[in-house]
Amino acid sequence: MAAGVDVIFPCLNEARALPGVLAALPSGMRAIVVDNGSTDGSAEIAAVRGAVVVTESRRGFGSAAHAGLLSATAPIVAFCDADGSFDSAELARVVAPVTAGDADLVLGRRRAQRNSWPLHARIANAFLAARLRAFTPASLHDLGPMRAARREALLDLDLRDRRSGYPLEMVLRAARRQWRIAEVDVSYRPRIGRSKVTGTVRGTATAIADMSRVLREEAR
Template identity: 80%
Template structure:
C-alpha cells in the first residue's frame, strides 16, 4: 500500500498530464479521475503509470469524490491536473498530515504573473474571508491543492458534487474541530484552456455553488 494517494480530477488535460505526473513525489500514487475527457487524457495518464478512474458525472466534486473512494492509502492529497501547480509541492502539503501535526492542509497559492485572473482572485479572497468569519480557521486561500487522512474525509460525508466541494470540506472539517493549516505552494499559468475559474462564467458558477454551500453548512 502506498503512503499517499493523489487525486487528480481531469477534464481534457492531455497536454498537461506528462509534466504533472512525472513531478509526483516518490512514494505517492497518482489517481487520475477522467471526468469525460475527449482528448485522450485517460490514455495518456494510463501510459504514464497512473491509476485511471472514470467518473461520467461532470463536476469537480464528483471527480474528486470518485478518486477518494478509489484511494486506498491512509493519506489522500488533491491537486488540479492542468499544470498550474507543481506536483512536487505535494510533499510539503502532505507532510503535516503524515506527521500528525494537522488534519487538513491547504496549499496557499503564491501566484506567478498571469496565473490567477483578477476575478478569480477576488472571489477566492471573499470566500476565504467568509470562512474566517464563520470558523476558527485562519485561511487566506481556498485552494484546490490539499491533503488529509482518507478515513477522516469519508467521515465528513461530503455531499456537493460541483464547485462547492472544496468549501464544504473546509466548513465540515472546521465544525469537527480539525486542525486546518496552510502551506505555501507555487501557482503558475495553466497549460491549455481554462474551463472553470479561468473564465468569468466559470468563476460565477463556482461562486454560486459555494454560496449555496455557505447557506447549507453551518459550522
C-alpha cells in the first residue's frame, strides 16, 4: 500500500527526534529530510539512517517543505514534522485514501495526548480552521502538517508561500480546484526538544499572521 511514497520532513535542529521518526517510517516509504539550517548534526544523522538529505538555506517551513517537494520523485508525497510529535507509522493511514483513489488530499487530524498541544496553539488552530471552512466546502477541523497527495498534482498547484502559510495555501488552492479533501485521525504527542513555532506564543502569533495573509490573498 505504501509503495511509491516520498515523505518530506522539514527539519531544523531535530537530532534527538530523527532516529525514532525515521525508524518508524512504514516499509516502502522514502524519507526526504530537508535541513533548514540545523547546527546539531541533524543532516548527518538523517543521512546515516538512509534518508535523502536536501539542504535549503532559505529559512521557513514553506521553503523547506517545497524544497522537499521539488526533490521528490515518487508518485505520492507526504509531509510530516521531524520533531517526534507525530508517529511516522501512522503515515500509512494518511496515505491510504490517496493510494486508493478515494481522496486527492488527506490531512491528519491531530488527536492530542496530554501536554502535547499548548492551549494557545490549539485555539489558534481552531480559529484558522473555522475561517478555512468559510472558504472551502471541505469540513476541516485541523490544519495539521501531516498530509499526503499526488506529487504532480501538488506541483501543479504552484504554491508560492515560503513561510508558515504554506500548508494553508495548499488546502485553499486544492479546494479551489475542487479536490476531494479528507481528514483521518492521527496521534499527536509531546514533541522532542524545543519547539520553534506552536510551542511558543511568539511562534504561534507569527504562524497566524502568515496564514491570515494567505487567506487575504486567496480571497482576492
